[in-house]
Amino acid sequence: MSRIGLTxxxxxxxxxxxxxxxxxxxxxLSEGQSVYVPGYSHIYVGIKKLxxxxxxxxxxxNTDTLEPxxxxxxxxxxxxxxxxxxxxxEPIRVAPLAxxxxxxxxxxxxxxxxxxxxxxxxxxxxxxxxxxxxxMAGTKSGQGIxxxxxxxxxxxxxx
Numbered sequence: 001m002s003r004i005g006l007t008x009x010x011x012x013x014x015x016x017x018x019x020x021x022x023x024x025x026x027x028x029l030s031e032g033q034s035v036y037v038p039g040y041s042h043i044y045v046g047i048k049k050l051x052x053x054x055x056x057x058x059x060x061x062n063t064d065t066l067e068p069x070x071x072x073x074x075x076x077x078x079x080x081x082x083x084x085x086x087x088x089x090e091p092i093r094v095a096p097l098a099x100x101x102x103x104x105x106x107x108x109x110x111x112x113x114x115x116x117x118x119x120x121x122x123x124x125x126x127x128x129x130x131x132x133x134x135x136m137a138g139t140k141s142g143q144g145i146x147x148x149x150x151x152x153x154x155x156x157x158x159x
Contacts, residue, residue, distance in 0.1 A: 027128065028129055029126035029127060029128065029129075030123075030126065030127065030129050030156055030157060031122060031123050031124075031125070031126055031127075031157045032072075032120070032121055032122030032123060032156075032157035033120070033121060033129065033153050033155060033156050033157065034118060034119070034120050034153070034154050034155035035118070035119045035120075035121075035132045035151040035152065035153055035154065036116060036117070036118060036151060036152045036153075036154045037058060037116060037117040037118075037119060037132055037133070037134050037149060037150075037151040037152075038114075038115075038116055038134060038149040039056045039058070039076075039104065039111060039115040039116055039117055039134045039136065039149065040054055040056070040111075040113060040114075040115060040134075040136050040149075041053065041054060041056060041104060041108060041109050041110065041111040041112055041113075041115050042054055042109055042112070042113060042138075043113065043136075043145070044113070051109070052138060052140060052145060053106045053107070053109060053138055053140070054106060054136040054137060054138040054145065055103065055104060055105055055106040055136070055137055055138060056103070056104040056111070056115070056134055056135070056136055057101050057102070057103055057104075057134070057135040057136075057137075058074065058101060058102040058103075058104075058117050058119070058132070058133075058134055058135075059099055059100075059101045059131075059132070059133050059134075059135065060074075060094060060099060060100050060101070060119060060121070060130055060131075060132050061098075061099045061130055061131040061132070061133075062094040062095065062096060062097060062098055062099070062127075062130050063097070063128040063129065063130055063131055064096050064097075064123075064127040064128040064130075065096050065097060065128075066096055066127075067096060067123055067124070067125055067127045068093050068094060068095050068096060068123070069093075069094050069121050069122070069123045069127060069130055070091045070092070070093055070094070070121060070122050070123065071088065071091060071092050071094060071100065071119065071120070071121050072088075072091045072120040072121060072122060073086060073087075073088055073091075073118070073119070073120045074086070074087040074088055074102050074117060074118075074119050075087070075117065075118045075119075076104065076111060076115065076116075076117055077111070077115065077116045077117070077118070078110060078111050078112055078114075078115060079111065079112035079113055079114035079115060080112075084110050084111060084115075087102045094130075102117075106138055117134070118154075119132050119151065122157065129153075131150075131151075132150075132151035133148050133149065133150055133151065134148065134149040134151075135147075135148050136148070136149070
């Protein structure tokens with residue numbers, strides 16, 4: 001190949017790389033969201049597809065350094081999509097850089113393999129989006145398993 005033939009390709013790749021870098025560094029602000037978070041009260045292991053029970057911790061981290069957020073609701077759903085429980089009787093305030101968590105015991109298998117949470121939050125002003133994660137962990141016969149899932153925004157209240 002000639003050197004001239006490579007130059008336009010290199011320039012195009014550099015431009016695309018710059019666009020990707022700029023879009024990845026954009027901070028999105030919101031006044032509230034509904035967030036879907038996958039959870040697993042068990043996973044299947046081994047040849048016989050035996051269930052391995054897991055505890056689920058749902059963590060909501062306010063990533064804004066100046067403003068609080070208000071968690072309006074935290075609802076837990078089973079694999080069939082039916083509601084199992086609501087965790088809040090009333091909204092709770094989460095201070096800047098603070099976190100709150102909700103727990104499903106390892107012995108509670110009601111959610112099943114496809115359990116999930118819907119978290120609804122709001123803020124009085126535009127804030128950094130919180131990080132909402134599920135942390136699954138379990139131990140059995142000296143073996144431990146742990147992994148995380150990340151929330152996915154399903155509704156956004158951007159002005």
